[in-house]
Amino acid sequence: MLDDLRLHRHLLGKTGSRAELNTPALAIDREALARNIERMASFARSTGVSLRPHSKTHKSVHIARLQIAAGAVGICCAKLGEAEALADGGIESILITSPVVTAAGIARLIALNARMRDLAVVVDNPANVAALAAAAAREETLKVLIDIDPGVRRTGAPSISAALELLESIRSSPKLEYRGIQMYCGTQQHIASYAERADAIADRTQYLRTVIGALSERGAAPTIVTGCGTGTHYIDASLRVFNEWQVGSYIFMDRQYAECDLANQPTVPYEYSLFVEATVVSANTRGMATIDSGIKALSTDGGLPVIVSGAPAGATYRFMGDEHGAIVDPAGRHTWSIGDRVRLAVPHCDPTVNLYDAYHVTTGETLVDIWPVSARGRSR
Numbered sequence: 001m002l003d004d005l006r007l008h009r010h011l012l013g014k015t016g017s018r019a020e021l022n023t024p025a026l027a028i029d030r031e032a033l034a035r036n037i038e039r040m041a042s043f044a045r046s047t048g049v050s051l052r053p054h055s056k057t058h059k060s061v062h063i064a065r066l067q068i069a070a071g072a073v074g075i076c077c078a079k080l081g082e083a084e085a086l087a088d089g090g091i092e093s094i095l096i097t098s099p100v101v102t103a104a105g106i107a108r109l110i111a112l113n114a115r116m117r118d119l120a121v122v123v124d125n126p127a128n129v130a131a132l133a134a135a136a137a138r139e140e141t142l143k144v145l146i147d148i149d150p151g152v153r154r155t156g157a158p159s160i161s162a163a164l165e166l167l168e169s170i171r172s173s174p175k176l177e178y179r180g181i182q183m184y185c186g187t188q189q190h191i192a193s194y195a196e197r198a199d200a201i202a203d204r205t206q207y208l209r210t211v212i213g214a215l216s217e218r219g220a221a222p223t224i225v226t227g228c229g230t231g232t233h234y235i236d237a238s239l240r241v242f243n244e245w246q247v248g249s250y251i252f253m254d255r256q257y258a259e260c261d262l263a264n265q266p267t268v269p270y271e272y273s274l275f276v277e278a279t280v281v282s283a284n285t286r287g288m289a290t291i292d293s294g295i296k297a298l299s300t301d302g303g304l305p306v307i308v309s310g311a312p313a314g315a316t317y318r319f320m321g322d323e324h325g326a327i328v329d330p331a332g333r334h335t336w337s338i339g340d341r342v343r344l345a346v347p348h349c350d351p352t353v354n355l356y357d358a359y360h361v362t363t364g365e366t367l368v369d370i371w372p373v374s375a376r377g378r379s380r
Contacts, residue, residue, distance in 0.1 A: 004358035004370050017367040018277065018360070019341055024297035025277040026356040030363050032273035034066070036251050039269060040233075041070040044245060047237045052076050052095060052226065054248035057350050059375035060359065061089030063251065074118060076246050080105055081378030083119070084112055089374055093118035095226065097182060097246065099147070099155060101128050106135045113142050122147035122182050124156050126169045133173035141177050144170055145224060148183040148211055150204050156183065160214045167220050180224030181215070183208050184246060189231030194261040198235045205239045212241070234263045254349040256302045272345045275308060276352070277360070278325070280340040287332035291342050294324045296355060302348025310342030317344065
């Protein structure tokens with residue numbers, strides 16, 4: 001049994017039970033989550049684009065089902081282990097967005113493909129294509145997409161000629177089915193200025209058009225052109241090159257995306273729906289309190305969390321080690337009592353989620369459900 005169920009199952013449906021959660025606790029505002037899912041689904045429909053949200057953000061069968069129910073064609077997974085976990089939960093259409101290259105991993109991939117309706121994986125190296133082809137020789141056909149490097153040198157074919165070489169390798173393999181291409185511009189997603197982000201994405205999209213043109217000249221116009229992210233989907237909608245979006249963080253939002261002008265408009269189109277519930281455990285200095293949520297409760301790569309409630313306006317958070325964080329009143333006047341509750345919006349949602357076993361789903365201040373983080377730690 002999940003420890004979260006052991007600790008909190010008796011609180012389900014109890015009015016005000018959010019305040020009784022053992023902390024740190026990862027909490028979802030169910031209504032805000034639903035609004036975010038519907039807003040993105042509606043926008044994608046209005047532009048004629050297929051939605052394949054990235055589950056590396058939430059790692060949850062429950063949330064993947066909600067996204068598919070709202071119209072998503074399937075789900076992305078960053079790693080094979082995530083795909084296995086979501087497939088175990090009944091998700092039938094998955095794209096694995098990172099190459100699977102080891103012998104053990106490829107064997108698992110082939111086994112997963114045999115039990116799924118629609119599985120695809122990206123490739124960026126001819127040796128990987130050859131290994132996949134050999135493993136699939138006596139099994140079901142495996143769908144593959146060519147990953148295109150947008151210029152960050154992380155993964156992806158590094159040039160048009162490399163992409164064409166991969167195409168020919170795939171074509172020569174009877175058990176591999178070429179489905180299209182992927183290009184994800186990760187470094188551009190968090191450019192704060194809409195205009196600067198739009199210029200950066202327009203440049204990379206023009207390169208993507210040249211790749212598509214070269215593939216088309218070989219009789220291999222990609223059926224699927226997948227990529228995009230929460231930070232660029234408004235821009236990508238106007239450029240009309242991607243026909244499938246891999247947006248992820250929109251469901252929760254976090255400080256990194258909330259500080260970006262996502263849609264060239266005064267308000268952010270999505271809202272915070274993911275929070276860490278914390279408790280004041282020490283309050284011996286006027287104007288400062290120590291809470292039970294530190295590095296083990298919040299990712300540290302995205303800056304500091306946003307204090308949503310439990311502190312005066314202008315108060316800030318500081319990491320105070322593995323277990324603790326400080327809430328500081330800049331005026332130095334506020335006093336807290338031990339046991340006071342503080343609510344934080346997370347700085348970077350994906351790695352924060354990976355620190356927890358479960359989501360505590362709330363309606364207002366009432367706990368209404370507990371969802372496991374199905375693919376937590378499934379990074380192999």
